[in-house]
Amino acid sequence: MLLPVAPKPLDTFGIEYGALECNVEVVDSLQDAVQHIHNYGSGHTDVIVTECDKASKEFLSSVDSACVFVNCSSRFSDGYRFGLGAEVGISTSRIHARGPVGIQGLLTTKWTLVGKGQTVHEFTAGEKRKSFVFQELPILKGENANQKLDELDSDSEYGSDSENESDSDSDSTAGDA
Numbered sequence: 001m002l003l004p005v006a007p008k009p010l011d012t013f014g015i016e017y018g019a020l021e022c023n024v025e026v027v028d029s030l031q032d033a034v035q036h037i038h039n040y041g042s043g044h045t046d047v048i049v050t051e052c053d054k055a056s057k058e059f060l061s062s063v064d065s066a067c068v069f070v071n072c073s074s075r076f077s078d079g080y081r082f083g084l085g086a087e088v089g090i091s092t093s094r095i096h097a098r099g100p101v102g103i104q105g106l107l108t109t110k111w112t113l114v115g116k117g118q119t120v121h122e123f124t125a126g127e128k129r130k131s132f133v134f135q136e137l138p139i140l141k142g143e144n145a146n147q148k149l150d151e152l153d154s155d156s157e158y159g160s161d162s163e164n165e166s167d168s169d170s171d172s173t174a175g176d177a
C-alpha cells in the first residue's frame with residue numbers, strides 16, 4: 001500500500017496522526033534533523049535510515065526519545081518485543097512516577113536498536129518467521145561505551161561484521177514504517 005503524498009504547511013508537524021499518514025521534512029543536515037525531532041517529535045520513537053556509521057552513532061546519542069532506532073522499523077517499539085511482558089501503558093515523560101517511589105521509579109530507559117532493514121513482519125508472519133530473543137545485556141557507561149557496544153554488536157547474529165552482510169533475507173513490507 002502506498003501512502004498518498006501531498007504538501008502540508010509546516011505547522012502540521014505538531015500533530016499526531018491516527019491514520020496511515022506520514023509527514024516528511026527534508027532538512028540540510030543531521031543536526032537539522034535532530035533539531036526538527038526535538039521541536040516536533042513525541043519523544044516516543046525516532047528512526048534514521050543511513051549507511052553512515054558516524055551518522056547513526058550521532059543520531060543515537062543526540063535524539064532524546066524513549067526509543068531511538070537505526071535502519072529498522074519503528075514498529076519494533078513495543079513492550080512485548082522488549083521483553084517487558086504485556087504493555088500496560090505508554091509514557092513519553094522522563095519521570096512519570098507518583099506517590100512513594102523506589103529507585104526503579106527514579107530511573108528512565110532509552111531503547112536503542114540498530115538493524116539492517118528488518119521489519120516487524122519478519123517476526124510475526126509466515127512459516128519462516130523469526131523469534132524474539134531476550135537476553136540480559138550489560139549497562140554501558142563512560143567513554144568506552146561505544147567501543148563496548150561495537151564489540152557486542154560484532155558478536156551478535158545481527159552484528160555489523162561483514163560476513164553478516166550476505167544475510168539479506170529481510171524483505172521490506174509496504175506500510176511497515
